[in-house]
Amino acid sequence: METALKPVGGIESSPPVRGGVRGGGSIDKHSPPQHSLHLIGNRSLASSDIDVAPRGRPNLPSGRGGKIKIALVHDFLVKIGGAEKVTGAISELFPEAPIYTLLYHPRVGALFPQRKIIVSYLQLWQKFLHLPTKFLLPFMALAIESFDFTGYDLVISSNHSFAGGIITSPETVHISYCHSPTRYLWDAFHTYINEQRLNGLGKRILYGLLHQLRIWDKLSSGRVQKYIAISQYVKNRIRKYYRQDSAIIYPPVDTDKIKPAATHSDYFLIVSRLTPYKKIDLAIAACNTLRLPLVIIGTGEDEARLKKLAGFSIDFLGWQNDANKIKYLQNCRAVIFPGEEDFGIVPVEAMAAGRPVIAYRKGGTLETIQEGVTGMFFDQPTAASLTQTLQKFLQQENNFVVDKITQQAEKFNKSRFQAELIKLITNELKACGKL
Template identity: 60%
Template structure:
């Protein structure tokens, strides 16, 4: 069987890239097609055959930011040639699902999310651009054209997989396609749960505005509780201005260091809306409760009152109330039960689910 993998662009390493890496482990001989590739990921993909688009020249030679190459990405992904392949698996939240395959080729699209800046976050994305009005007009036209392409190309995959029920609903809303839920792989086997803690609350996240880390900072300021924040991002300076004396920013940390901070945390704060969210699962694998905004993927990975607590309103006040509630019932949480719950999102479970679907599709084809 001739098989290929496709990923939007391998320039950073997050949850979507972990999915592609796991797929590459499952299918070690499969080449990985991607629009752009950054050499800093060599330590993870060094033994893989990476096939890039012509946009790589501009990205690598002139260090042009990814967003400035946006107008040419749809055309670039369509120019990848998958002639002769029996099966192609795309891992995508923007362009990889729009590849063109032969009629007899099975295309499984693992969708992390319909492209947010084209659909539900379109107005927010445009408003956040610090650009003059005429420039925003151009951006709106570009995104309008990409939205048409995205909807049309959504009919190309043979089958859709979604990383959560939350994303499954959005796939149906925007693409009018059904999807099967396969939760993304989490390395729960690498995390040793721990009963005790060092007394601090933890945020482990990219420091971006939509992550709403400001809610966690303001809540811990008000309650005078210690909060450790791990991660980097464009919002760091603004967040540091909000922080009181009990807030500590640690910036980038190694994977091993992040796991140790998770194991020693009192609880994880997860104040934004996510399509799934791997960090809450990692925290639970470590035996730690999660205090999360009760929408999106958190509703699927956290059991309210058992492995964590939800706050229902997207406000600092609602999170503050939830933290106070957690403190009053903290001793009721069982670290063993929390850790056991996380195992349903393990890497092995992901591999089993993917292989079952691959075999089903091949059986249908034959």
Template identity: 45%
Template sequence: MQQTIPFRHQDAATSRVALVHDYLLQDGGGERVLLALQELFPDAPTFALFYDPDRAHVAFRKKDIRTSVLQKWPFVRRHEEWTLPFMPMAIEHLDFTGYDLVLSSSSSFAKGVIAAPGALHVCYLHTPTRFLWEERMSYVNDLPQPRFIKRYLPHVLHRLRMWDRLAAERPDTLITNSETSRRRIRRYYGRDALVIHPPVDVAAMPRVTSAGSYWLTGGRLVGYKRFDLTVKAFAKLGIPLKVFGTGPELSRLKTLAGPRTKFLGRIRDDQKIDLFTGCIGFIHPQVEDFGITAIEAMAAGKPVIAYGNGGARETVIPGVTGEYIDTQAWEDIGDAIIRFDPSAYDPITVRAHAETFSKERFQTRMSLLIHQLLSGR
């Protein structure tokens, strides 16, 4: 396995570097980007609006995490969304005096930090803030809050959109995870971004050539990821399915599931490896900015059945590493499963494709880019 070498540069040898993330309250793709950046800058502190060790990845417990004033507000834990109107203020009040390089990882507020005069701010912008732009209507409608809050919320979101648009102008350079996100950034923020695909720990996933005994899907169980379509399809087919992850959709998904569907909840990294290496293939029914779990499946040599939209268009090669379904419908998923032929996919070829998205490749590209930006200053 290739060992990660911390970033070194003649202009940054004595510089102070700060990392920023929106909030450390889950273990998702954005958090894996942050972990990879922390390996590049092992001495840099990480700033975030909130940090909950029980919900975030265990690796963050060994890091220097510095939170905003909102972290200390009473009755906020597990209800961080209550502070939404105050998050811009809190992110702007984080103090970056003395830091020469600010590297933010953001899908909402972290891009809006105010760096010190003369400092370089590089933002890895995963996507424009979903609940303010592309999913603004569904966010209000699906929020499990009283009616009077839903009535007031659009006024809050309107003000947040104005702040968010201005905040996107603050970084000196924007990087994003896919061409899909790049197009969204152009549409909503009027800026261009460089594409560097996010890191996938391919080296940690052993490639297997044996056939699996079940299908796999999982991640954050939220509505837009459309796990309900997969669960319903497998209930109709009566074929084994395993679902990992937690989220607000869990209880509803259980009501849709058949007897051969198992919900595994939150899993450790070693459990994830066992799940991917033991599956037949991975189901990816959602529109993602990129889709790290699909790459993790391919790293194990397993093909992916994906909805042919969003980031999957850049990661899944039909007939080589998986197949597309044309519409987000349980019938299309079921049809793809019935027609699936495991012998049509070469695990070695599938794995080789996944290696083009490795963590080492991500870190090398990020290091080179930051080197160039610092040299230019």
């Protein structure tokens, strides 16, 4: 069951229907709207040929039967984070394609202006039963499978949990931009359960639920025709858990909006959701020890605990809009990135602002940070290891050159991402005989 949303995010009063997108006041579950972008002119593309539209975006050519009918899928559109911004960059390429998602919040609407958003029946459950999202977890696999993509030529899922599990027809090409195989089902399984602080019975129930979801996740991974990983780190995890190969396209960072400032202040900066696995407590402990000023932007379930750990030199600013966040990035001494991430957009944003990054030596940051040029690494996930690296940074920070830092960030700009994505999609559609 699906519910179409108005572009501004409100749920329509029309009754939910199975399979179909609202268009001009009517619903046809058999013939989805013609959602496409195609090149100016009527010609075919060579595999390396990308035409650029006047606004700088590469486009798809026309299909053999006319327009390519496209839909997008994202797990949840309830907050604006790195994954949601990636979906926003993808949606810019296909401005008429509807976006299917399990749950939606209007605050995300700014990323998708005038876009048709289609939500699952879980949206109504949450609205009327006032259920926290985590209590909907047992039903999410069923809900994602309820979406009907009959008639679409191409479905692109932006996936870190359930979106890759959609069911499509044999004629539909499903490309999954995979932010990560679901961490709490795989490598972070035991850590996630321990963080819930459940009693013995609660743990057993959660073990059983996640076990069943892990089986579903593995089985449904075979429904994807082409995987795209956000980093080599994620590519390795897709191979290990799904036994699937994948291409690599690094996520987009809007470097055009982030430029270096003429001067900077003396505070260190963290921009992050405040959850245990982000390891913000390591940075707090290190800055407490060295009495260094630390500014923390973000909110989350771990906020109360972290505030109790923080000394006098540490400030929590809560949520900040993009404009304020950029100002803090431009004016910080350096960004601290203490967690293990699959890619890490914040370090690249920091580099776009010309600021060095101090990060844990594991995960996607090994592919974005040039040690000694754009930042430094600490080797162990401990406060002592981070403290040692901060001391080293204080001695060597004058060695970092703004121009070299920003040059590295430009390798991850949005236009590069969109061009690489269109090229891959074009090749995949050609291989399937749709172009």
